[in-house]
Amino acid sequence: MYWHFAALFVLSLLCAAGLFYRVSAALLCAALAYVFLLDKAQYLNHLYLLCLLGLLLAVAPAHRALSLDRLRARRASPAGAPAETAPRLYLFALKAQIAIVYFYGGVAKLNGDWLRGQPLTMWLAEHRGSPLVGPLLATPAAGLALSWAALLIDLSMGFLLFSRRTFPIGAALAVVFNLSNALLFKIGIFPYAMIASLALFADPSWPRRRLPFLFRSADRPGDGAEVPSPAAGRRRGLPLALLHGYLLVHLAVPLRHWAYPGDVAWNEAGHRFSWRMKLRDKDVSELDIRVLDPRTGVRESLDLEAWLTDRQLGEMSARPDMIVDFAHHVADRWREDFGVRPIVTAKVVASLNGGPYRDLVDPTLDLASQPRGLLAVVQPP
Incomplete structure (x- = not known):
């Protein structure tokens, strides 16, 4: 497995650099899925999320700009290099996936124990020895208040991030919320991955405005946005239909525990793949x-x-x-x-x-x- 994780590291670098992107992204997605599926006991929500994001990136033309593939294409054919833009639906798919994680994380908190402040009150009591804030965190009032705060943040975060007006508020809340989780609980890379995902919700034009020297002028040959055509519209019909299917599945799967009798927190039926994080x-x-x-x-x-x-x-x-x-x-x-x-x-x-x-x-x-x-x-x- 050491070689497998070494390969994961190399594939991650290739994807980040946009070099041989289509192949490296597909291999990265497959390699992540292999690790995820090896052992049920190793199930982690953040590894599941990485697999889903890897799948979306594998089908998205994320190497259109600021990539080594783009640089190679320019050198090979300066006048015929492909456009530096991509259809918005691919960006929307990534943003929607992150919003689903937040929203269903909030929906899962709509249960009696969480609304009474449990199990967060018990977990916070373990930090009573922490400097300054320890005694405050150990109080039942803190557990109840933070439980409700986490519920409201999760339910509203996707809506805040999707709106340009409220994006700064949502981004600030997301940073504070995720860093707090990282400090209080051992949940791996999940908080940092969610903070990094904020870049998806920013105005897509910000790199061009802030770093114009990295982009070619849109009015030069071979550059700029693609001009829609009837044929292009038909070609995009399939990705759009697949996106709708993907979103429907991921909107339905987290609710499947309602089809089973009993408390999902007790019997675990429908717990996985549902963004039920730190709930019991x-x-x-x-x-x-x-x-x-x-x-x-x-x-x-x-x-x-x-x-x-x-x-x-x-x-x-x-x-x-x-x-x-x-x-x-x-x-x-x-x-x-x-x-x-x-x-x-x-x-x-x-x-x-x-x-x-x-x-x-x-x-x-x-x-x-x-x-x-x-x-x-x-x-x-």
């Missing part, structure tokens, strides 16, 4: 997965650390679908080694957002005989 604190007090050999009647508890990495164990312990997946994996391995498929049960006791401890899955069920992802194994909170 699920503490597991007991995790015991047992295997019963039907021939001998011998039951034994598994040494989970011998089966899973620390990351996999931590993720699996709080997610019913992954517990069922693991039960199937254990049963398959057991049958390969001993010639019989065992009964696999799990005693998992968890608390959600400081609530009472309860069974997360039905401890009487043979999880290895249940269809993967079946919600019937989940105990109600």
